[in-house]
């Protein structure tokens with residue numbers, strides 16, 4: 001199997017500026033069309049990202065269309081309108097029947113909170129939507145002219161996700177690796193490139209190595225709590241609490257990176273094609289921090305500039321157009337800030353992370369297996385991740 | 398149309414296997430112009446009509462074109478699944494300059510019909526839910542909700558409102574001057590004389606300058622200090638109180654809460670989360686809220702006038718109050734007064750009623766009224 005190995009290295013060629021303006025343009029159109037353009041906007045952003053991603057000089061292609069996403073969304077709306085409206089109201093009603101008169105502020109907040117917990121009724125739908133969204137994205141991805149694809153199986157995914165996440169919650173996160181591994185395996189084993197199946201190998205217990213940092217972080221935090229409770233060493237406990245908190249936060253990123261690494265290295269395509277990744281937690285964390293910093297600075301400068309302008313012209317505005325005009329101007333500024341922060345996040349945080357992840361991946365083709373992979377049939381994908389769009393679980397792109 | 402004289406090297410993925418073909422491009426003149434694609438790994442050369450060539454849109458690399466050609470297939474767009482990657486500058490220039498349809502979007506037949514029918518279905522489903530099914534359900538559920546639960550919920554709502562208005566603890570804004578309380582009780586006693594109320598009305602005055610009042614579920618009525626101060630007369634305050642009692646008796650607040658619980662999920666679903674989505678959502682929800690409490694407002698007015706008549710209180714105070722809020726313009730809080738039908742018509746109705754009333758006497762004595770005004774002291 002070592003006689004004939006060919007390596008394909010991942011490369012990401014997307015640039016900040018075109019991405020930034022693409023997001024600004026599509027968000028503006030989305031705003032002007034009260035949200036309808038978002039299906040086409042997301043599609044255009046995906047086309048840009050996919051086409052920036054290449055292996056061995058052959059770029060990926062995203063073949064989804066805004067129109068089919070819109071159609072899928074409309075279908076999901078019909079189903080969800082009935083389900084959500086009725087379920088939400090009935091749950092709210094039962095929330096009311098367990099109400100008692102609040103005597104303290106805390107009780108009142110708890111009761112209002114209890115009503116929002118009813119939102120968990122949509123959890124099964126969210127898992128359903130997540131599976132369908134992944135299936136749709138794979139079905140609309142091509143490389144070297146060949147389609148990716150995923151088998152049907154959202155129903156099986158829903159109950160597995162509920163069981164594994166409940167187990168995770170009940171064990172206070174100790175069984176996270178079980179959930180991560182088995183849910184990814186469920187999805188990966190149903191994924192295809194052309195007529196070649198992807199398989200997830202490995203063991204879930206191996207992911208415990210990735211759990212080191214989150215556990216250490218939580219441990220330090222708990223020690224900090226204990227110190228605070230047992231002694232009166234406020235300084236020491238505060239240091240421990242802060243260190244523990246930051247460690248745990250970075251630890252969560254580290255867990256996601258390390259588990260991605262393990263899961264990728266243990267995937268197999270067509271029984272012969274292997275994967276490797278040199279993804280690096282440090283790079284990801286640095287990108288997150290630096291990117292957010294740069295983004296924050298640019299945004300703060302813009303808001304400051306706009307604020308000064310408004311402050312200078314506020315009196316004139318109110319004099320000429322009445323007090324409502326100031327509210328409108330402020331509202332518009334708020335919308336602009338939202339729009340800019342979305343585009344800045346995409347260009348300075350999300351895309352650099354994609355760049356690192358894609359650049360870290362290597363695919364090893366043994367014995368020219370790749371060239372022998374055949375096209376698969378098109379997946380019509382009736383809802384085109386409409387449920388994910390309707391429930392807003394799609395993420396940035 | 399001038400075609401490039403040179404051959405060009407390109408790469409082809411045939412759409413059937415993942416194999417890459419190194420190919421040579423030639424331009425062919427026959428009945429129309431074709432791009433001929435030939436290579437060692439291809440059995441026979443391919444010929445793609447130039448007028449049907451389509452390039453992928455929104456690509457990040459401007460130095461190449463990924464081409465396919467228009468053909469009726471099961472693909473997302475009516476395109477052949479093969480992909481030709483052209484990087485030769487002469488060919489790129491030729492394709493860009495001479496070929497208008499290169500970036501045209503092609504739709505499958507029947508796409509527009511699908512868009513229209515599905516939009517209509519989605520709109521119908523949402524409208525049916527928002528305006529028929531959810532209101533009916535809310536009415537039914539509000540009717541079967543036990544009164545003590547409704548009261549508990551109402552107290553929670555008023556507590557939340559108090560927090561929103563700046564009260565740090567529950568009861569922080571409550572006005573409790575004894576004489577004022579006694580006057581308020583006398584006013585309530587006068588109004589409820591002979592009225593058969595299903596709720597125990599619990600009136601609270603908040604120490605806040607806003608000109609407003611609201612009815613929370615289960616008999617909780619809140620008057621603001623600003624309303625007492627600006628109303629002008631005890632009769633006007635009584636009219637507002639009677640109006641809010643009308644809301645309480647017909648369970649409007651409970652109905653509204655249930656309705657918005659159902660419709661909030663629905664509206665956020667339709668509008669989705671995009672830049673500024675939340676802002677638009679709030680506006681939409683408010684507009685929606687306003688449109689469906691309008692009939693409830695009229696019913697509460699009718700209830701109030703009847704209550705005033707029974708208690709022999711002149712509805713002239715009501716008319717004056719409507720004059721007042723009619724001229725007040727935008728109120729600070731999206732509460733019930735801002736969702737009222739235009740105040741002018743309501744003032745006229747109250748005034749016409751007061752002309753027909755025979756014996757009336759002030760709802761409070763002058764000294765009681767002065768006591769009520771000091772309830773927050």
Ligand SMILES: [Zn+2]
Pocket residue numbers: 640641644694697733734
């Ligand atoms: Zn009202």
